[in-house]
Structures are given as C-alpha cells and as structure tokens.
Amino acid sequence: MTDIRQARQALVHRILEGNGTASRVRRRAAFDNAEFEEPLHTLIKKVAKHSGQVTEEDITAVRASGLNEDQIFELVVCAAVGQATREYETALLALAAVSKKE
Amino acid sequence: MRLSILDIGHSSGTKVLFALIRLISRQPVLDVIKLVTYRAEFYGALAREVTHEAMRGPSAWSVGDRELMAGFVAKSNECEWCTRAHAAVAERAYGGAVEVSGVLADLETAPIQEPLRATLRMLRKLTRQHAVNEADVRAALAAGVSCEQIKDALAVCFAFNVITRLANAFGFTLASPKAFEAGANYLLTRGYR
Numbered sequence: 001m002t003d004i005r006q007a008r009q010a011l012v013h014r015i016l017e018g019n020g021t022a023s024r025v026r027r028r029a030a031f032d033n034a035e036f037e038e039p040l041h042t043l044i045k046k047v048a049k050h051s052g053q054v055t056e057e058d059i060t061a062v063r064a065s066g067l068n069e070d071q072i073f074e075l076v077v078c079a080a081v082g083q084a085t086r087e088y089e090t091a092l093l094a095l096a097a098v099s100k101k102e
Numbered sequence: 103m104r105l106s107i108l109d110i111g112h113s114s115g116t117k118v119l120f121a122l123i124r125l126i127s128r129q130p131v132l133d134v135i136k137l138v139t140y141r142a143e144f145y146g147a148l149a150r151e152v153t154h155e156a157m158r159g160p161s162a163w164s165v166g167d168r169e170l171m172a173g174f175v176a177k178s179n180e181c182e183w184c185t186r187a188h189a190a191v192a193e194r195a196y197g198g199a200v201e202v203s204g205v206l207a208d209l210e211t212a213p214i215q216e217p218l219r220a221t222l223r224m225l226r227k228l229t230r231q232h233a234v235n236e237a238d239v240r241a242a243l244a245a246g247v248s249c250e251q252i253k254d255a256l257a258v259c260f261a262f263n264v265i266t267r268l269a270n271a272f273g274f275t276l277a278s279p280k281a282f283e284a285g286a287n288y289l290l291t292r293g294y295r
Binding site: 003011018054056059074076079081088090 | 103104105106107108111140141143144145149150151152155159160162164179180181222224228229232233234235236237238241243249250252253254256257259261263265266267268270271272276277
C-alpha cells in the first residue's frame with residue numbers, strides 16, 4: 001500500500017507554517033476556505049469549489065487590489081491543498097467507519 | 103500562465119534546467135514543470151514527493167490504473183490540461199488507448215474491470231461533490247476493491263485534486279500532443295520526483 005502520510009503532512013506544514021510572502025494567518029484562512037475581503041474572496045472560493053471557473057480577470061483583480069504575485073501564488077496553493085485535504089480526510093473517515101463496523 | 107512569475111520568475115539554475123529540457127526533448131517546457139520548480143521549497147518539492155508515492159509507490163493498482171485515475175479526477179475537475187497529460191501516460195502504461203478513451207467518454211460502458219469502475223465512481227463523487235459517505239465506500243468494497251486499494255486511490259485523488267485546481271487557477275496553456283507525449287515518456291521512466 002502507498003503511504004503519503006508523512007509527505008502530505010510535511011507539505012501542509014510547509015505551506016502553512018514555513019516562511020512565505022503572505023502572512024501565516026492569511027495562508028491558514030485560504031487553506032480553510034475562510035472569509036476574505038473582495039476580490040480575494042471570490043478567487044479563493046473558486047479555487048476551492050469551482051477551479052474551472054477561475055478567470056484571468058479574477059487574478060487581475062486580486063493583483064490590482066495590492067497583492068503581489070508571490071502572495072497570490074501562495075494563497076492559491078493553500079486554497080487548493082486545503083480543499084483537497086478536507087476531501088481526502090472526509091473519505092478516509094468514511095472508510096474507517098465502514099472498516100470498524102465490519 | 104496568469105502569474106508571470108510562473109513563466110519567467112525562476113532562479114537562474116532552473117532556467118538552465120529549462121534550456122536543457124528544451125534541448126533534449128525538443129519541446130517547450132510544460133507548465134506543470136514551471137509550477138513545481140517555482141520556489142520549489144514552498145510547494146513543488148514536497149508536492150512531487152506526495153505525487154510520486156501515490157503514483158509509483160507499492161500498490162495493488164497498476165501504474166496504468168493510477169494514471170487513469172489521475173486523468174479521470176482531472177476530467178471531473180474540468181481540467182483539460184491534466185486530463186490530456188495523464189491520459190497520455192495511462193495509454194502508454196496500458197499499452198493501448200481503449201481503456202482510457204472508454205473511461206473518458208463514458209465510465210459506465212468503458213472496457214475496464216468492475217473494481218476499477220467502482221473506484222472511479224467514488225473518486226468522481228469526491229471530486230465533484232467534495233465528500234463521500236459510508237455507502238459510497240461500501241459500494242466500492244462490494245465491487246471487490248480492498249480497503250488498501252481504496253486508500254491508495256484516495257491518495258491519487260488527493261494529489262490530483264491539488265494539481266488540477268492549480269492548473270485551472272493559474273491557467274495552464276495546453277501543450278501540443280508531441281509535448282504531452284514527451285512528458286508521458288518522462289513520467290513513465292522517471293516518475294514524479
């Protein structure tokens with residue numbers, strides 16, 4: 001069986017707790033798909049739930065609001081990893097519940 | 103791409119690497135390579151470790167099965183770039199295109215084994231609806247999938263539910279079929295590290 005636990009935890013720890021150009025608070029908020037001011041709010045929500053709908057205009061608007069490209073890069077990465085983490089952990093919990101009953 | 107740093111912001115050492123890739127493959131550098139090598143200490147290096155373990159680590163699923171899962175998760179996330187890229191790898195791993203084209207056209211009629219079909223159904227629901235429940239897991243188990251195989255498939259799904267979102271958000275530019283072929287050959291021989 002493959003084992004991604006260690007590498008996955010290291011990835012999550014790095015993007016949330018390591019050095020970055022966006023603050024740790026904002027990286028955590030993007031990871032959690034929490035509330036932001038516009039236009040960042042729209043971008044983070046789309047990355048988490050409807051990434052196929054992200055547009056050039058979404059990125060341009062966030063850049064125009066004052067974030068630099070490295071900050072946008074970090075926050076988008078955090079939003080993507082955060083949503084994938086929630087999905088992964090939800091599925092593992094369902095599997096564990098089934099395994100426990102059988 | 104939508105962030106210029108992902109096209110031209112790399113270190114001088116990485117730019118030399120890109121020149122070598124262009125020279126050897128005679129193809130442009132794929133956008134996914136540009137992404138995972140940009141400030142690799144932040145995201146790319148660790149993401150490659152996760153993906154390599156999920157895609158090439160020990161598993162009852164074949165490499166072809168896992169590449170097909172990757173392509174199918176990409177399709178479920180409306181990411182054409184990753185769908186094409188991993189369909190190309192899966193076709194080479196399987197030694198034919200019939201399974202891959204079949205799954206991408208219609209999962210229910212595709213010429214694949216039932217355990218793989220049931221697993222792909224579960225991954226599609228997880229990707230599109232962001233959750234699966236005990237009934238979804240039971241359906242996969244009833245089709246003959248083991249708990250270990252479900253965990254392995256979820257690891258693939260995690261890796262590709264990250265990268266497909268990034269490809270969509272950053273606006274990866276579709277590569278030519280030849281560039282995807284070159285990328286597929288690299289991934290089959292070298293993996294994701």
